[in-house]
Amino acid sequence: MPDELLHLENIKKYxxxxxxxxxxxxxxVKAVDDVSFVVRKGETVGLVGESGSGKSTLARVAxxxxxxxxxxxxxxxxxxxxxxxxxxxxxxxxxxxxxxxxQASLNPxxxxxxxxTTPFRAQGIRPTKIQLVELLEQVGLSAEHLDRYPxxxxxxxxxxxxxxxxxxxxxxxxxxxxxxxxxxxSIQAQVLNLLADLRDELGLSYVLVAHDLAVVxxxxxxxxxMYLGTIVEEGPAAExxxxxxxPYTRALLSAVPVPEPGAVRxxxxxxxxxxxxISPPSGCPFRTRCYxxxxxxxxxxxxxxxxxGSNEHKAACYLPEI
Amino acid sequence: MARPVLEVxxxxxxxxxxxxxxxAVDGIDFAVAxGETLAIVGESGSGKSVSSAAVxxxxxxxADVTGEVLLDGRDLVGLPSDELRKxxxxxxxxxxQDALSAxxxxxxxxxxxxxxxRLHHGKSRDASKKEAQRQAVRMLDLVGIPDAARRANSYPxxxxxxxxxxxxxxxxxxxxxxxxIADEPTTALDVTVQAQIMRLxxxxxxxxxxxxxxxxxxxxxxxxxxxxVLVMYAxxxxxxxxxxxxxxxxxxxxxxxxxxxxxxxxVPPKPRLTTIPxxxxxxxxxxxxCPFQPRCAYTERVGERCITERPELTPRPGEGDHExxxxxxxxxxxx
Numbered sequence: 001m002p003d004e005l006l007h008l009e010n011i012k013k014y015x016x017x018x019x020x021x022x023x024x025x026x027x028x029v030k031a032v033d034d035v036s037f038v039v040r041k042g043e044t045v046g047l048v049g050e051s052g053s054g055k056s057t058l059a060r061v062a063x064x065x066x067x068x069x070x071x072x073x074x075x076x077x078x079x080x081x082x083x084x085x086x087x088x089x090x091x092x093x094x095x096x097x098x099x100x101x102x103q104a105s106l107n108p109x110x111x112x113x114x115x116x117t118t119p120f121r122a123q124g125i126r127p128t129k130i131q132l133v134e135l136l137e138q139v140g141l142s143a144e145h146l147d148r149y150p151x152x153x154x155x156x157x158x159x160x161x162x163x164x165x166x167x168x169x170x171x172x173x174x175x176x177x178x179x180x181x182x183x184x185x186s187i188q189a190q191v192l193n194l195l196a197d198l199r200d201e202l203g204l205s206y207v208l209v210a211h212d213l214a215v216v217x218x219x220x221x222x223x224x225x226m227y228l229g230t231i232v233e234e235g236p237a238a239e240x241x242x243x244x245x246x247p248y249t250r251a252l253l254s255a256v257p258v259p260e261p262g263a264v265r266x267x268x269x270x271x272x273x274x275x276x277x278i279s280p281p282s283g284c285p286f287r288t289r290c291y292x293x294x295x296x297x298x299x300x301x302x303x304x305x306x307x308x309g310s311n312e313h314k315a316a317c318y319l320p321e322i
Numbered sequence: 323m324a325r326p327v328l329e330v331x332x333x334x335x336x337x338x339x340x341x342x343x344x345x346a347v348d349g350i351d352f353a354v355a356x357g358e359t360l361a362i363v364g365e366s367g368s369g370k371s372v373s374s375a376a377v378x379x380x381x382x383x384x385a386d387v388t389g390e391v392l393l394d395g396r397d398l399v400g401l402p403s404d405e406l407r408k409x410x411x412x413x414x415x416x417x418x419q420d421a422l423s424a425x426x427x428x429x430x431x432x433x434x435x436x437x438x439x440r441l442h443h444g445k446s447r448d449a450s451k452k453e454a455q456r457q458a459v460r461m462l463d464l465v466g467i468p469d470a471a472r473r474a475n476s477y478p479x480x481x482x483x484x485x486x487x488x489x490x491x492x493x494x495x496x497x498x499x500x501x502x503i504a505d506e507p508t509t510a511l512d513v514t515v516q517a518q519i520m521r522l523x524x525x526x527x528x529x530x531x532x533x534x535x536x537x538x539x540x541x542x543x544x545x546x547x548x549x550x551v552l553v554m555y556a557x558x559x560x561x562x563x564x565x566x567x568x569x570x571x572x573x574x575x576x577x578x579x580x581x582x583x584x585x586x587x588x589v590p591p592k593p594r595l596t597t598i599p600x601x602x603x604x605x606x607x608x609x610x611x612c613p614f615q616p617r618c619a620y621t622e623r624v625g626e627r628c629i630t631e632r633p634e635l636t637p638r639p640g641e642g643d644h645e646x647x648x649x650x651x652x653x654x655x656x657x
Contacts, residue, residue, distance in 0.1 A: 050514065050515075184365035184366055185541070185580055187601060189582075192585070193595055211513070214586055217587055217591055218585035238590065256588075257545065259542050259569060260545055261566050270514045271518075
């Protein structure tokens with residue numbers, strides 16, 4: 001489809017574990033295990049899941065920071081799975097990434113001006129000072145910040161610099177990996193509002209990787225829920241939040257505390273821990289912790305299927321809630 | 323409120339640094355009774371963690387602590403360190419955010435829980451190694467470690483984050499303390515595991531009648547478990563009251579700002595989150611007036627006073643023990 005900015009098809013990403021000794025079989029962590037995922041123009045897709053669900057790995061495959069073990073990555077309708085090195089640069093003009101920890105993703109020895117110039121130079125452009133100031137103003141900073149260094153900024157301001165850097169090459173899609181999780185609540189709200197403003201002004205699309213379901217609800221138009229390397233449910237945000245079909249989504253949503261004293265919530269407290277992605281359970285990956293699991297759940301891995309009464313809302317479950 | 327087990331009066335903590343004196347906590351009071359939960363909320367640098375470390379006597383040598391920390395009426399401030407050691411881990415215990423750094427990687431988790439028991443039962447007859455081990459297994463079982471007798475021989479790296487936090491809680495509770503201070507106990511955990519740990523804390527509190535001081539930045543968690551709340555900003559109390567006072571009748575512009583800034587999972591999103599402009603002041607840079615004044619939307623209605631005079635906690639008329647430190651007498655929403 002022409003309006004597809006990002007198209008991931010049957011992506012697998014395995015990380016090899018060295019066996020240590022020759023006679024031990026080499027194992028692999030199946031961080032992402034057969035995931036297909038599409039982002040259309042103007043969408044904000046929230047990618048949620050707990051630690052180890054593979055959401056960050058998927059984001060890095062989508063931006064081609066990681067090579068997929070199998071599958072296809074299409075950006076703007078062009079297959080870029082096999083593109084590497086310098087040839088990736090035109091791809092990077094379309095898709096940029098914002099990282100979780102601006103402290104770690106900004107070079108402490110470079111001034112903000114230098115940091116913002118780097119992506120231009122990679123594209124063979126010499127930016128004017130006016131362009132750099134415009135970038136800063138777009139994210140709520142100003143010309144006076146150009147000559148300062150990252151340590152002179154607060155966490156929220158550093159994240160703004162990270163966003164400005166990503167915007168420098170005028171991308172169509174920003175992949176944000178936990179962009180606000182290192183920030184205090186009051187600063188988090190500022191950055192979330194900024195992301196919404198930029199979307200409206202520049203017509204950006206986002207992939208927002210986050211573990212905080214409330215943050216994702218605030219900005220996402222569509223969400224995909226990951227568990228143990230697979231997407232277990234996806235659909236329009238309002239539908240998934242209000243009518244979760246997969247038991248995992250339901251449990252996850254019910255676990256989020258709500259700022260309402262005395263609120264009665266039928267919380268589903270999951271027992272046990274997430275299984276290891278080295279040897280995930282047969283059949284449904286969630287069945288070992290699922291409160292509805294039956295024998296059928298261990299038989300075969302399910303694909304995402306449309307939930308009754310909707311074609312956008314899909315879940316991979318033998319016994320969906322709706 | 324029942325008679326408090328822990329009372330803190332006019333606590334001040336000042337750090338002596340190369341750059342001069344840095345006041346981290348500037349006169350706070352709080353109290354918590356058996357079986358009750360007090361939540362201390364605030365953002366980074368508000369002094370909430372320093373306050374809890376001060377209560378435990380765990381601050382480094384360059385920290386000056388003044389005020390009173392009364393545990394069952396006995397002042398802990400200025401107590402000699404060997405006296406304090408008897409209290410710490412026995413009558414009052416602390417659970418940190420990062421369970422991995424609270425556990426020693428070289429010892430089995432059972433040994434570590436047993437050590438916490440032995441240290442405080444050293445001289446009594448029933449503190450044989452066997453008894454300590456038995457107590458450790460009992461506690462590990464109580465905090466929900468499956469197959470506790472066998473898992474007691476495991477090492478911290480063999481546990482997941484949630485399981486490690488359970489071990490730390492077992493360690494803190496093995497001597498049945500009167501007060502448990504939990505400093506962001508679930509911040510490093512996933513939300514489904516957070517739900518497990520919060521339920522565990524509530525269960526043990528019910529079983530042992532422990533007074534809980536929960537330090538958190540997560541207003542959702544606070545709303546669920548707290549009885550009383552203290553909101554801290556820049557080392558001072560901004561607001562204090564019951565959990566309903568805070569969530570239904572917030573009186574301080576900062577509390578209101580925090581509530582508005584928090585996205586919610588249970589209701590459709592607002593078009594925009596309310597924000598608090600600027601960022602918190604760094605300790606030591608606070609002027610004579612209200613520390614929140616530079617970021618406050620209501621300061622113009624009050625005028626000069628916000629800049630010249632530091633507001634103290636004052637009771638809200640007709641609202642019981644609800645207090646706010648704000649010159650704006652009315653509720654901000656009515657102003």
